[in-house]
Amino acid sequence: MHKGIFLAAAVLASSFWGQFWPWASAPVVVSVDPLAAYRVATGSVDVYSTDRKIVGIQNSIYTSINTALVYRQAPQIHPPAYAQTLGNGVLVKSLSVQSGLPGVNVNVVALNLQTSSANSVYFEASSTGQVFVVKNLKPSAGGILSFTLPSFPVGRYDVAISNSSGMSNTAFFVVRAPTSPKVTVISVLPAKVRWGGTLVISGSGFTATGNEVITAFDTIFNVPSPDGRTLVVHITPEQMRVAASMGSGAISIPDTIEVVNNNGYTPAAKNFSVSI
Amino acid sequence: MKKSLLFFVSLLVGGIGLLTPLSLLASALPFFGGFDVVNIPCTCAPALSWDFFIALHYSVSSAGPIIPTTGYTAGAFAAPVTPVLFSNYYIRPETWVLGTYTQGAGVCLIGVEPYCVYMPNYGLITPETGVSPTI
Numbered sequence: 251m252h253k254g255i256f257l258a259a260a261v262l263a264s265s266f267w268g269q270f271w272p273w274a275s276a277p278v279v280v281s282v283d284p285l286a287a288y289r290v291a292t293g294s295v296d297v298y299s300t301d302r303k304i305v306g307i308q309n310s311i312y313t314s315i316n317t318a319l320v321y322r323q324a325p326q327i328h329p330p331a332y333a334q335t336l337g338n339g340v341l342v343k344s345l346s347v348q349s350g351l352p353g354v355n356v357n358v359v360a361l362n363l364q365t366s367s368a369n370s371v372y373f374e375a376s377s378t379g380q381v382f383v384v385k386n387l388k389p390s391a392g393g394i395l396s397f398t399l400p401s402f403p404v405g406r407y408d409v410a411i412s413n414s415s416g417m418s419n420t421a422f423f424v425v426r427a428p429t430s431p432k433v434t435v436i437s438v439l440p441a442k443v444r445w446g447g448t449l450v451i452s453g454s455g456f457t458a459t460g461n462e463v464i465t466a467f468d469t470i471f472n473v474p475s476p477d478g479r480t481l482v483v484h485i486t487p488e489q490m491r492v493a494a495s496m497g498s499g500a501i502s503i504p505d506t507i508e509v510v511n512n513n514g515y516t517p518a519a520k521n522f523s524v525s526i
Numbered sequence: 527m528k529k530s531l532l533f534f535v536s537l538l539v540g541g542i543g544l545l546t547p548l549s550l551l552a553s554a555l556p557f558f559g560g561f562d563v564v565n566i567p568c569t570c571a572p573a574l575s576w577d578f579f580i581a582l583h584y585s586v587s588s589a590g591p592i593i594p595t596t597g598y599t600a601g602a603f604a605a606p607v608t609p610v611l612f613s614n615y616y617i618r619p620e621t622w623v624l625g626t627y628t629q630g631a632g633v634c635l636i637g638v639e640p641y642c643v644y645m646p647n648y649g650l651i652t653p654e655t656g657v658s659p660t661i
Contacts, residue, residue, distance in 0.1 A: 304563050304580075308619070311564050311578060315636055318643045327636075327645050337581040337600065341561055343622045361581060419561075419620070466618040467565065489566045496638040503567045504607055506618075526569060526638070 288400055290372070290381040297374045297381065297410045300419045303336055309488075316492040338362065340369075340411050340418040349424035349514040352401040356423075363389040364413040371395060373407040373423065377460065377512070399425065405512045406460075422462075422510055430513045431455040438507050438520045443485050445494030445526050449507075451481040457511045464508040481509065485524055494526040501526050555626040558584035558603065558648075565619050568604065570635035570642035577617055577651075578602045584648065586629070602647040604632025621657045628652050 283289075314327050339362060346357035363369055367388040374381045382402055387395045395411065404427045408420040433455035443449050451463065456475035463470040467487035475481050490503065503526065506519035560579030568574040580600045605617050617623055632650025635642035 304620070307578075307580065308564050311566075315566065315643060315645075319637045319641060327643055341581055343561075489564070490569075493569050493636065493638050496641065497569070498638075501567075501569050501638075503569070 284401060285382065288382040288384065288402070290383050292379065292381070295372060295381060295383075295412070295417070297372050297408055297417065297420060299417045300336065300339065300341075300410070304419060307336075312488045312491075315489065319492040319496065339416045340413050342409070342411055342418045342421045345409065345421050345423060348422060349426050350399060351426055351428065352399050354399045356397055356399055358395045358409070358411065358421075360389075360393060360395065360411050360418065362413075362415055363393055363395065363411070364415075365389065369395055369411055369413045371397065372410050372412060372417075373402060374410075374420075375403065376406040376408065378403075378405075404430070406462075406510060422515070424510065424512065424514050426514055433509055433511060433514045433516050435507060435509055435516050435520045438522045440522075442502060442523045442525055444499055445490055445524055446484060446486055449483050449485055449522065451483065451507060451509065451520075452479060453481075453509065453516070454479055455511070455513045456481055456509065457513060461509055461511045464510065466504070466506045487524065490524065490526050497526040499525040555628060555652075556585045556649075557624075557626045558582065558651075559622070559624040560584070562617060562619050562621050562623050565617060566636060566645070567607070568634035568636055568645065570637055570639055571633060573607050574604050574632060574634055574650075575607055575617065576602055576634040576636065576645040576647060577605050577623070579623070584627075602645065603627055603649060603651045604634045604645075604647050605651040617651070617657055623651075623657050625651050 311327075318327060341361045343359040343361060345359075347354060350356070358371060365388075367386045369387045369389065371384045371387060372381060373383070380403070382400070384397050384400065387397060389395050402425050404425050407423045407425065409423045410420045411418040431454065433453070435451055435453040437452045439450050439452070456478050458476065458478070459472065459474050461473040461475055461481055463473050463481060463483050465485070465487070467489060470483050473481050473483055485505070502523040505522055505524050507522065508519045509516045558579075560582035562577050563580050564576075564578040566576045568576055578600070579602065582599050582601055584599075584601075627649040629649040631652070632647060634645040634647060636645055637643050
């Protein structure tokens with residue numbers, strides 16, 4: 251009898267407790283971030299440190315040549331001193347795939363990898379600057395890092411390897427969605443363009459902003475495509491600037507076009523030529 | 527017995543005959559491999575380009591070794607504009623290039639005649655070249 255009264259009182263009390271303080275009985279919801287293990291704090295790594303060294307070397311060589319041509323006094327170019335650390339540091343050679351859905355297997359071939367599991371592959375999103383890292387990768391005997399692409403947000407990334415010898419150069423990778431349209435280039439007109447001239451690229455899968463046009467001599471960033479089918483670029487490779495200003499247009503330099511954006515990249519390059 | 531021996535010998539000779547041009551040519555030339563950072567057309571010597579490599583490995587003779595004992599170096603080669611072995615892969619900046627070269631060949635002059643600048647290099651990339659995909 252006493253036990254029954256005690257039980258009824260306990261049920262009543264718990265019912266009141268739940269009514270006045272509903273959170274006390276509400277189920278606890280824990281949000282799980284599937285990418286938490288891969289996130290890197292903004293600003294904590296510099297993915298582009300080696301890219302900047304390469305650009306510095308390129309610019310110093312272009313300056314030497316252009317200066318010699320402008321002043322017409324140097325019979326021979328002396329390439330400037332290069333950063334020895336670039337050759338001794340880790341360098342990306344190639345990626346087995348450069349676009350794909352999460353879950354795809356990616357092989358990165360590189361030079362100067364650590365033989366232990368002390369290699370990390372960084373992904374920096376071009377549009378947001380958000381950085382992810384795949385850690386603790388051990389290379390195969392052939393110098394290849396293999397991993398399965400995590401569920402990173404869709405978009406274009408710059409990929410670099412980091413280990414005790416520093417950060418590598420970058421390669422691009424596009425994380426696609428199943429619905430991403432294929433990026434294709436159908437035509438490049440005119441077939442021959444004067445240095446500084448306009449080239450019209452027709453194709454499909456171009457994004458409204460942020461297309462990247464890769465030529466054999468340089469890369470043109472953030473090219474818009476209002477209709478998704480046309481890109482308009484000016485061809486101004488720095489290494490031909492002075493020669494082009496002196497020339498009559500009689501010399502044709504073979505060049506190529508590829509496009510990469512958040513949807514993917516063109517599987518094959520299209521040819522055109524630059525006249526100087 | 528004699529017939530089969532004759533057949534074997536003729537097969538061997540024929541096989542060597544087929545393989546000789548490529549294998550001898552390749553083995554007679556020094557080789558190189560490196561990361562291309564600059565590609566500039568030799569405008570005073572058309573159909574050539576000047577490519578500067580960092581993390582360059584090269585041998586001075588066909589006997590090798592491909593990796594110099596002194597470590598990595600840097601330097602340039604002249605290269606034919608048209609790729610020789612892998613037609614889809616043009617030599618260009620930020621790709622890895624592997625191949626053989628001819629020492630002393632490949633004079634590269636850049637500019638517009640008569641204002642041409644000589645670009646020093648180790649030799650002409652020929653006849654075999656391969657390039658990694660764009661990275």
